[in-house]
Amino acid sequence: PTMMKNFLFLVILAATAIFAVASSKPKVIVYDGPTECSNIAGENPTKIETDYIAGLHFTVTIDESSTGSRDTIGRKIESSHDVGIAPSFAVGQGKVIEGLDQGLIGLCKGSSAYIIVPPHLGYGRMGKPEQGVMGDTTLRYDVEIADVQPPVPNDFVKIDTDRDWRISKKEAKKYFEGLGQVVDLDSLWDDEDENVDGYISWEEFKGPKGNDPPPKKQKKQRKKQHNQQQQQEQPEQVNVAALFQNMDTDKDGKLSKAELAVFFKTMGEEMTEDFWAQSDPDGDGYVLFEEFIGDNDQTRNGEEL
Helix, strand or coil: CHHHHHHHHHHHHHHHHHHHHHCCCCEEEEEECCCCCCCCCCCCCCECCCCCEEEEEEEEEECCCCCCCHHHCCCEEEEHHHCCCCCEEECCCCCCCHHHHHHHCCCECCCEEEEEECHHHCCCCCCEHHHCECCCCCEEEEEEEEEEECCCCEHHHHHCCCCCCEECHHHHHHHHHHHCCCCCHHHHHHHHCCCCCCCEECCCCCCCECCCCCCHHHHHHHHHHHHHHHHHCCCCCCCHHHHHHHHCCCCCCEEEHHHHHHHHHHCCCCCCHHHHHHHCCCCCCEEEHHHHCCCCHHHHCCCCC
């Protein structure tokens, strides 16, 4: 049992590493319109680049690869077609969820594409339950690129490197040093930090800052996503609880033989009867979370996993 428990733990580590690499970026599938384009000086742009303004229609649904309840697959979350307006925004500036921001880069005017956004590039572990998006939900954006416009000067986003919609003195110092400019930051802060909180907000900033204010409802979510991504980039921080929840597809708090077998298949392996027998010696047909991590009386007595 101890050998089998150690083996399962190694499998979990490998799976977590594979899933992290596989889902580190959104998947983009262009299914209609041009796939190649470039921007030529003096002509109207046709390719979305960072800071360029994209006008697009979109419909977002729950993707078939999502590990949540299978009953929610294909469910529509929202669509610009429902309101009849194609929104436009500067791409790469945190105006939308990170996965969509990344996936739009490189798309051409007149093209249609699917952008598959993994959970950590969507709404993070907290999800957005009021819209049916859980922490393990993979989103599918069906986008139609209607227009591409050149960027509006925006020094604010260049300085605000952590995308928290406020500029710290550390960020400003690094920015001006990169330009080779010597700036009296104390005088700048006296002039622009109106509420004297130590930061210059988008509202307080007097330089070029584009046309769109920060999305108020998403400020905190952006910060959470940033922190979550940093954690996921550290392979030693394995979230076993999250993995267990992903494997538990029917969300009943325990793993069935079928669920564990599906997990093995994602690893390119087949679960043997011997493995299941040793994992579930009492024959009740399930492995609880405590049994999964080896933290209960039975496990400590050598009776489980």
